Amino acid sequence: MKWVLVCVITVATVALVAIAWFQSGGLQQHTMFSAVTPEEAVQALMTEIQAHDYEKAYASLDRTSDTDLASFVRDIAGSDSSLRTYSSLQSADVSPLHADQDQALVRVRMTWSSAVGSLDDVRDLRVHRDGSVWRVVWPKPAFATVPPQVVAVNYLSWDVIGRNTSQNWGAQDVESPKVRITSMNAISRPGRVVVLGEIENEDTVPAYVNVNATLLKADGNPIEEEGSFDLISHILLPKQVSPYRIDFPDVRIDAVKSVRMDARALLVPASADPVIAVEGQTLGKDALNRNVLKGELINESGRPVNIAQVLAAYYDTSGKVIWVSDGYVDQALMPQVPLPFAVDIPDDVAARIKTYRVIVNHYSRASS
Amino acid sequence: MKASTPCYSLCKDGTRLAWSCLLAICVLAAQANAADLRVPAIVDADRAFSISLDGAGEATFYLIGPDHVVKRTVTLGGALQIQSSDVRAVGRYQVIVCGSSCSSATFDVRATQPAHISFFLHPSRVPVSTPGSIDATAFVFDQNFNLVLIPSTVAFQVHPTNGTSFTRQGSTRLGVTWIRMDSTTKEGRVQVTAALRNVQEARVIQQVASEACGLHIKALPNGDSVTLETDPVRDCSGNALPDGTVVSFTKVDHAGKSTVDTPIKKGIARVRLSVHGSAQISVACGVVLGNEVTVNGKL
Numbered sequence: 226m227k228w229v230l231v232c233v234i235t236v237a238t239v240a241l242v243a244i245a246w247f248q249s250g251g252l253q254q255h256t257m258f259s260a261v262t263p264e265e266a267v268q269a270l271m272t273e274i275q276a277h278d279y280e281k282a283y284a285s286l287d288r289t290s291d292t293d294l295a296s297f298v299r300d301i302a303g304s305d306s307s308l309r310t311y312s313s314l315q316s317a318d319v320s321p322l323h324a325d326q327d328q329a330l331v332r333v334r335m336t337w338s339s340a341v342g343s344l345d346d347v348r349d350l351r352v353h354r355d356g357s358v359w360r361v362v363w364p365k366p367a368f369a370t371v372p373p374q375v376v377a378v379n380y381l382s383w384d385v386i387g388r389n390t391s392q393n394w395g396a397q398d399v400e401s402p403k404v405r406i407t408s409m410n411a412i413s414r415p416g417r418v419v420v421l422g423e424i425e426n427e428d429t430v431p432a433y434v435n436v437n438a439t440l441l442k443a444d445g446n447p448i449e450e451e452g453s454f455d456l457i458s459h460i461l462l463p464k465q466v467s468p469y470r471i472d473f474p475d476v477r478i479d480a481v482k483s484v485r486m487d488a489r490a491l492l493v494p495a496s497a498d499p500v501i502a503v504e505g506q507t508l509g510k511d512a513l514n515r516n517v518l519k520g521e522l523i524n525e526s527g528r529p530v531n532i533a534q535v536l537a538a539y540y541d542t543s544g545k546v547i548w549v550s551d552g553y554v555d556q557a558l559m560p561q562v563p564l565p566f567a568v569d570i571p572d573d574v575a576a577r578i579k580t581y582r583v584i585v586n587h588y589s590r591a592s593s
Numbered sequence: 594m595k596a597s598t599p600c601y602s603l604c605k606d607g608t609r610l611a612w613s614c615l616l617a618i619c620v621l622a623a624q625a626n627a628a629d630l631r632v633p634a635i636v637d638a639d640r641a642f643s644i645s646l647d648g649a650g651e652a653t654f655y656l657i658g659p660d661h662v663v664k665r666t667v668t669l670g671g672a673l674q675i676q677s678s679d680v681r682a683v684g685r686y687q688v689i690v691c692g693s694s695c696s697s698a699t700f701d702v703r704a705t706q707p708a709h710i711s712f713f714l715h716p717s718r719v720p721v722s723t724p725g726s727i728d729a730t731a732f733v734f735d736q737n738f739n740l741v742l743i744p745s746t747v748a749f750q751v752h753p754t755n756g757t758s759f760t761r762q763g764s765t766r767l768g769v770t771w772i773r774m775d776s777t778t779k780e781g782r783v784q785v786t787a788a789l790r791n792v793q794e795a796r797v798i799q800q801v802a803s804e805a806c807g808l809h810i811k812a813l814p815n816g817d818s819v820t821l822e823t824d825p826v827r828d829c830s831g832n833a834l835p836d837g838t839v840v841s842f843t844k845v846d847h848a849g850k851s852t853v854d855t856p857i858k859k860g861i862a863r864v865r866l867s868v869h870g871s872a873q874i875s876v877a878c879g880v881v882l883g884n885e886v887t888v889n890g891k892l
Contacts, residue, residue: 381856399718400715502851507850581850
């Protein structure tokens with residue numbers, strides 16, 4: 226009986242230690258140090274990145290990697306208050322592309338979680354054999370720089386002086402901007418109804434706009450009300466047009482008789498700077514064979530744009546908006562430096578696209 | 594006429610009547626004695642006057658107006674002075690005097706001479722050449738901000754920066770009058786003043802350029818890039834669209850499509866784009882499309 230108790234306690238202790246080891250990432254660490262296959266080497270590297278242990282991750286790289294620790298960290302963790310600096314690696318899917326005796330090519334799809342949703346970063350990494358283990362060759366990140374210069378910025382900006390609340394009834398105030406929904410289209414998507422279209426600021430002052438839609442039943446009662454949230458450019462300069470998209474999850478289109486639209490605009494201070502050009506826009510496939518609209522953003526101003534969001538509206542042959550998609554760029558837009566972007570397009574929509582239009586939302590920490 | 598049912602005796606009955614019910618009975622009782630009070634039928638707001646009280650001894654005086662109630666002890670048999678501050682708001686007032694019995698009377702207080710104008714000019718910005726787009730509404734008040742219901746004539750004096758001044762008149766009806774105007778063809782500030790005797794209220798409206806008209810770009814190739822520049826962007830009346838208005842340039846070439854939303858600066862929108870081979874370039878401002886140009890030898 227005495228020995229039975231000893232055995233039980235011993236087994237329980239070993240089990241608890243094993244659980245703790247698993248939970249503290251011991252298995253992953255073991256995998257990293259073993260790294261007996263190229264995939265394991267990449268997976269181990271991703272584990273270190275996930276743990277924000279960049280020094281260890283850097284130490285595990287192949288010696289032929291042409292990068293220093295600072296560049297590696299900047300490449301992985303982001304800089305300049307970009308969206309990547311507010312993100313963390315959620316998961317990494319590793320798939321081998323090619324392998325021979327001493328080197329291999331492995332594709333890793335990193336999924337970063339951020340405040341605006343998950344962001345994918347797909348990279349093809351070379352992996353070298355180093356004795357009994359495999360090590361990742363991290364390519365030297367190409368951080369484009371522009372020569373020191375002075376950029377004159379003299380675009381218009383608007384300030385607003387509102388009505389003094391102590392003034393009498395009837396005292397004059399500045400009018401809210403006039404905005405107009407120029408198109409609206411309600412479509413059925415798998416598991417949801419989507420209302421999309423475009424809105425224009427018709428006024429001569431900037432507007433902060435929001436579009437809400439209410440789906441109505443045949444008897445006129447509302448089914449659901451939703452807003453465009455971040456699928457719109459909220460700040461619209463005079464005559465600027467923004468696409469919008471409003472999703473109604475778990476609603477069927479046949480239950481909807483009509484849609485009530487509500488566009489609201491507020492007069493806000495704004496600046497016409499920065500101007501962001503969207504160059505080289507093409508429809509194509511990405512590395513994961515998904516339909517995407519890709520191109521490059523160029524910040525034509527003299528200061529960084531910390532977070533940029535690309536909004537794209539797609540039109541069919543009749544000029545109707547058939548889809549609106551968006552994508553965040555997880556790097557900061559440095560002045561004059563092109564930065565690639567890609568936004569997803571559903572397969573069935575891609576086949577019907579005649580033309581498209583892209584605009585860029587931006588957030589700069591200094592001028593927020 | 595004496596009150597047949599004095600309030601006092603009702604209250605003393607010991608029955609727990611609600612206060613409002615008691616007041617109502619008192620008022621009903623008092624109304625039967627209206628002849629005991631001599632009050633003017635109509636008085637001007639904010640003007641003192643007197644009420645003649647018959648009888649002898651002391652009584653409680655109530656003045657119930659639209660915005661306040663006065664209660665004080667008075668001596669019967671003389672004139673009771675009503676302070677100007679007690680009749681500042683227009684409306685129907687009720688006087689109740691309760692001595693051994695209650696008496697009541699009513700009188701109306703009316704607004705005095707116009708002293709204030711509340712003036713609404715809507716909107717504060719309006720595109721040029723828009724019919725019926727400007728509303729000017731004036732409410733006429735006396736010095737205590739009572740609405741003056743007696744008809745009076747308000748003059749709306751319109752002073753455009755670019756154009757001839759003119760005046761239109763409107764007669765108030767129930768204290769309010771309004772006019773509707775078209776915006777003129779020239780942009781700029783328009784001052785509208787509502788005037789009544791020596792009372793004036795001024796508001797300013799900004800007439801702004803309308804939609805772009807005849808939007809036109811020219812392309813200046815320079816190596817592998819092209820500088821695109823609009824002609825001065827104007828509306829159909831020739832007014833320049835304000836700086837900051839967004840003009841969208843779109844270029845399609847072998848490298849794909851490029852778009853730049855650039856604001857007008859000093860009346861002109863300008864952008865530089867790189868070009869790969871032949872390129873089609875178009876321009877738009879809001880929902881207005883401009884011309885298209887082809888660069889690389891076919892300009």
